[in-house]
Amino acid sequence: MTSSVRIAAWNVNSLTVRLPHVIRWLQDQEKANAPIDALCLQELKLTDEKYPHRALEDAGYLSLAAGQKTYNGVAIILRKAALAPIASDIETAFLKPIRNIPGHIDEQQRILAATICFKGMQPMRIISAYFPNGQSPDSEKFQYKLSWLGALQAWLKDELAQNERLALLGDFNIAPSDDDVHDPKAWEGQNLVSPPERNAFQSLLNLGLVDSFRMFEQAPKTYSWWDYRMMGFRRNAGMRIDHILLSKALEKNCSYSKVDKQPRTWEQPSDHAPVIAQIQSN
């Protein structure tokens, strides 16, 4: 029997507001016979005490979260039915958990990593990441973004040395190429597309990771984020800044990678759409 898992990332822009969207989306994928087995969330904007563990467990999912008040916050949500029998609760489902980049002192909750044992699969290292926004290249926040990217790269090198099967998923706040930007002329040199950011993205690929989306033929002008303002979504004035990067061992088993625009059409949506990749067992 060949089995497969689908892993996904979604910046929900407040889980307090978007919990119904998350549950609806997970259930829609189940009904479509393509259930999401690991969903990495970004921008929870809530503390760990307020994380809706109960509602997600009732829907059939186990969560590990790293939250904070008001800003940031990341989680990994696992479909219980997809887990190996030994992975039955939070402690056994999320092995070797790591919050934040080790050695990088930071109040902001942007990284959550864990090793997951799915049924019929080799263990997989999954990292939910919310990269800093950066604001603009001349701001202090941009310097923070670049130093954060440096720390991430150094840590990922270690993680890859220890975990052959690794996926980095989340909101990268970087559009890797002009094909990922609706209006590259207008955005040239700006935050999300500037050369230092794109170089940092390339440095991640140089560690041995691949942008799963670009492994496959894709419709042009496919994006993962659209500004709430100016009817960004209706005009498809977007950017592809949410990514799933795979190590070589996962790359060779990846059978598709896509963006699901559907939740962006719903009432009171997040400004991001989820991205999905499917990994075969071998």
Next chain:
DNA sequence: ATGGCGATATAGTATCGA
């Protein structure tokens, strides 16, 4: 078109996101 929308912390108006 340098605002526009939306969430949060608040109680009229800030900050932040991308």
